[in-house]
Amino acid sequence: MIKQAQKTYDAKKSEQEVHAWWQASDIYNKLKRSRADAPTWFFLDGPPYASGAIHLGTAWNKIIKDAVLRYKTMRGFNVLRQPGWDCHGLPIEVKVEEKLGVKSKKDIEQVIGVERFIEECRQWALKHIALMTEQFKRLGVWMDWDSPYVTFTNDYIESAWWTLKRAHESGLLQMDLRIIHWCPRCETALAEHEIRGEYQDVRDPSLFARFKLADRPNEYLLIWTTTPWTLPANVAVCVHPDYSYARVKVDGDIYILAEALVANVMGELGVGNYQLMGLVKGKELEGLRYEPPLLEEVPKQREFQSHYRVICGEHVTLEEGTGCVHTAPGHGEEDFAVGAKYGLPVFSPVGPDGKFTAEAGKYAGLFVKDADRVILEDLERKGVLLKRGVITHPYPHCWRCQVPLIFRATEQWFLKISDIKPRILEKNSAGVRWVPDWVATRYVNGVESVGDWCISRQRYWGIPLPIWICQNCDDMVLIGGREGLATLASGPLGETDLHRPHIDRVKLRCQKCQGEMRRVPDVLDVWFDSGICSWASLGYPRHGEPFKSLWPSDFITEGEDQVTKWFYSQQAASVIAFGEVPYRLVLMHGFALDEHGRKMSKSLGNVVEPSEVIDKYGADVLRFYMLSANPPWEDLRFNWKGVDVVNRMLNVLWNVYVFATTYMALDEFDPKKIDMGKIRGHFLPEDLWMLSRTNSVTRGVTEAFEEFNIHIAARALANFVLEDLSRWYVRLVRERVWVEREDPRKLAAYVVLYQALHSLIRLLAPIMPYVTEVMYRDLVKAVDARAPESVHMLPWPSVQEAAIDAELEQGMSIARVLVEGAAAARQQANLKLRWPIGKAIVQTSSPEMVRLLRGLQSVLKGQLNCKELVLLGPEEYAAEFRLVCKPDMRSLTEKFGGLAPAIVDTVQRMDVRRLRAELRRYGFAGLQIAGQKVRISSEDVAFEEALPDGFAVAPTEFGRVIIDARLTPELKAECLARELVRRLQTMRKEQDLAMEERVDVVIGTKADEHVKLLASQQGYIAREVRAQNLRICRSEEVAGPGCVKDWNVDGDSFRLLVRRLSKS
């Protein structure tokens, strides 16, 4: 049996209860089993980083995923939904360092020990996986929480090794001396994509210095730099070959700088008096020798004496500086590149900790940034420094520890992306659908500008590079898996963990010289870990299945920051491994910002935790809010008011549900026992309308989901709940369900309401999994033991096209506007809505509307609360309207002179409406005036409508509504009856009477006329308030047990009594 629902919905309690039930009844796994034979849909979870708690953005990400996955499941797919966890890398290392109180790699290796450090990192990851899993579960996210893929397992590491082996075999892996971003705190290289978005403004020294030319007395190259600490590594000065350079004389010295920058630079230097001594092309400066300014301080520079020349490079710009660029190939990418062309030494006297090495002479042991000051002093003392200032400019920082990065030349391992870039782009454009489509452009732009991928990190908690090098002959071997390792290992391998430090202890025997091979100590960039997850998560290559039947994945979705990160790292790794792209469909989503569009951050104090929202409103509301507030791909501005609006929608949904179950329970309505053949004949227009709406909303929501317009789906559902169900259909059927007997029309309403709710809960299930489950259980499961246990096991509702009647829907929306118009007219006339009126006239603005409204007259009549409804087309007029013809005397006199008065006289005796129709139709009308034929036209007469007293009119966009506001005594009696009914209902409610309970009622009045007036309404009142006995008398006579209350009804006093009948 359908049970009456609780009056209010306690989201928190219900969600906990549903969650526990899912768990206890193993619903998720039952659902999965039920789809075991269905076509698969391979969703790949972008692994969140297993450190810290989830924030609003992570919540949104999983909510989007969950909604899509639930939808796809209902569409009949066997959806793969294994969650993933990204566990390696610096963020966790940094946290563990903090926890253990260590600050450097030396501490890790010597104080803590790598073994314990790794174990701490593993524990950190495990702890946060557990924590975040619980948080995701609370959001109602259904995934395989018990069997996620985790990047630190041996199997996963093997997948990475195998992939690297593929790269090696294709010649895509290389070791090279490169200039890379280096974090002096973490003491490791950072890849290009780790720098992205990590620029912060910093204040750096800005200095002009002069380098004395070797062979020309008093002549200098003028350079500008913001990194004095790179000057000890200076080996050249670079100019642009095509630019014009000026020799500028200042106080007897001559400076060489770009012509275009002379004025600027002289201004900067505060030099007012200077002379242009001549111009020369950059190309002609090439080869000029200069004296290295820090030769004494950095003795090592003597080894480079053959250099210290002017070289040419295209990268020199005129945007800042002097056009003469201090060049240190050991500390800059462009410097490195141009240096390679000229065979310059790569001098990089800076250690991994960011301190100068012994090669830096005087500066050895100083941290580079601290050395800035010392170097500046030296330059100043030596007369090299012309000006020192300060500049604020963006500078890259370590994404984890926020320390400014430096450039260092180191040996690193790279993937040669340049070799596969064309294939990535080609496979991407052929095989991937991007939603929204413009993300494809953004992605391609990103890939085009990407360089080689530095995959080595000089750290601990990561996938070890599977590269061993012979200590004897330098031969290199790359291990693709555990078996390969066991074969070559010099000792037994056993079940060893593949992380450091264990793996470092594995020595291999060189196949060439029998020498000992040792592993390269580096670990992999974490982005490589997640890049391989589409196959690593499936256990490939260790297991051929399910990889062979599933790969590539059908769907991924992540935030917009992943466009050049995970979306890219996956494609790059996959093209290396398989020559193919690893996914078919990408939905990019936005960022969760605060309500003003700012990033949420602790320092701004604008952070909203998902748990805060859930505690207050429940997960359903948070989910619906996040899915409805925006298109997924735009940034979401979190707004508490918006959440509250969703909560109210949920409330209304619940109220509709309470309404339905209340009456259905009362009447023991059983949807299974309904003879649809019989009911069909009793459908009223509003029933057919509701069925039509149910199906067209189903269609709209389905289309929206298919296109990932999840916001449109959600908004359509909210609209359906609020407008169609609550504000209209329930209002229309209220009277019908109050009827106390078996009435086929009442059953019809139940059937329609039931169907609407049944579809609605399925459509809402992917977005609000909890409340729909509760509703499903009581509304469906309670009456049908064979129905699936959970709403989430149901198939997605199909659209019954035959039930959709576009004209009916159109007509109904017009009717609604007209009813609103009538309310406005009533307000003018001071007529309460519950007061019946005699007549309402609807004059539409087109004949089309008359047709659309014809079948809806019963609805209109009921909602307009009138005894008589007149529906008119635009050219039809109500009898109550008088059309008055106003002749234009001036116009008539001009045209007809003395005949004018006679014309007026005739016109006013004519049928005004016919005259107007004639004029409208032909533009003129013929008259017989004193035997003469006269032709008058539209401009000669005006028409005015006169509304009689007692009428009120309201215009609407579809026509106007006119109401007869005059109340006859009969109507007044009805008005009074309704006023009394309302008060009696209030009294019933106050006494907590059950809805079906009967009462005795006495109505006492001060005025005898009321007794008479109400006599005619006795039956109506008794029916409405479920009175067994109803007595109408004078107030003084009201007495007896029961609740008595005095009321004032529009100035008249009444004493009402409601007596509960003793239960028998």
Next chain:
RNA sequence: GGGCCCGUAGCUCAGCUUGGCUCGGAGCGCUCGGCUGAUAACCGGGAGGUCCGGGGUUCGAAUCCCCGCGGGCCCA
């Protein structure tokens, strides 16, 4: 500096693809009134706008084009 996206009422957003009879809208908030046996609900009226700014195309621009400005993400 470059790429992509966004900019409409105090706030959060529809409308823009395909220019014109929902072209200036909705919800929230404010305000006045009404309704209420599903109602901690709801309904109606009102106030509130340089559709970011400036040019252009057109008979006509929130909508299309160009140039700015502001915000977000990414890249330099």
